[in-house]
Amino acid sequence: MKNLKFLFLAIPLFLASCGGDGSQNAGAEGTEATTSISVKGSDTVLPLSQKEAEEFMKTNPGAAITVVGGGSGTGITALLDGSTDICMSSRDLKIDERLKFTDKGMELKEVTIGFDALSVIVHPDNKVSQLTREQLEKIFTGEIKNWKEVGGDDAQIVAYSRESSSGTYEFFKEHVMDKKNYASAVLNMPATGAIVQSISQTKGAIGYIGLAYMTPSVKALSVSYDAGKTFVPPSIQGAKDKSYPVARPLYYFYDGKNEGKVKAFVDYVLSDIGQQHVSESGYVPVK
Secondary structure, three states: OOOOOOOOOOOOEEOOOOOOOOOOEOOOOOOOOEEEEEEEEOOOOHHHHHHHHHHHHHHOOOEEEEEEOOOHHHHHHHHHHOOOOEEEEOOOOOHHHHHHHHHOOOOEEEEEEEEEEEEEEEOOOOOOOEEEHHHHHHHHOOOOOEHHHHOOOOOEOEEEEEOOOOHHHHHHHHHOOOOOOOOOOOEEEOOHHHHHHHHHOOOOEEEEEEHHHOOOOOEEOEEEOOOOOOOEOOOHHHHHOOOOOOEEEEEEEEEHHHHHHHHHHHHHHHOHHHHHHHHHOOOEOOO
16 A cells, blocks of 8 residues: 655645636636636545546646645535535534535535545554554543553553544544543644654654555554454455444535536546545545
8 A cells, every 4th residue: 555644734736737716717828718626624535635636637637626634624614615615524524514504505415435444553662553442542531641551661641633623533532432522631733644743753652544644654553342352453455344443434525506616526536547546545445
């Protein structure tokens, strides 16, 4: 699997075939009309969307696509206020968020573009190689504070998390922490790449990232959801056959009233070649 490194907020991708800042703008004589599409949200989905946008624009010279991370919540807010065409999200919408789209008269469209295995990572020198869901819950709620409590060295645990606008933050809280609150000592990071960098430099650290962000600078732990009877490492195959318990869908959300503008790109992501990019980027295709 191709390792991807993204430090802090990824640089926005903007590969336009011609100038212009609007949709369907005609340039000077001899240039093509440009369709500008903005994609914003989940850092987990970011590297995949960057790849999809880059490849789509190679075969569609009239398209200009910007892709920016910042978290699922940031993307959802941007879609609501009209500052992005497509929201990338690593979690489903909350009930109150759906109501906001309804109140604005927006025809929300939801598309699953792939699946991800959420990986729990530690420093490579950490001798702990597996944890149960219950142990992870106690670590991130602050009940377990030392690695010796889970079979490791006598060293303080330094827990890293995404910030609250992240879909990964929400997913981990709901599906790993049983909806309990994070401890106040947990360090919130602005981007997934920042978690990878921090854990690679901190021997007592632990955190969670999308599988596509794995690098040799950190170590992934096997996780048990049956009280320690079975431990499974994160992998594409594990997410695909559902043997890995911390897998999740990845979404695009957009306004159906804007479908004419974004449909060609969304269809490309769901096409055979688009789904091949999903697999190549370290995610699980939907088909």
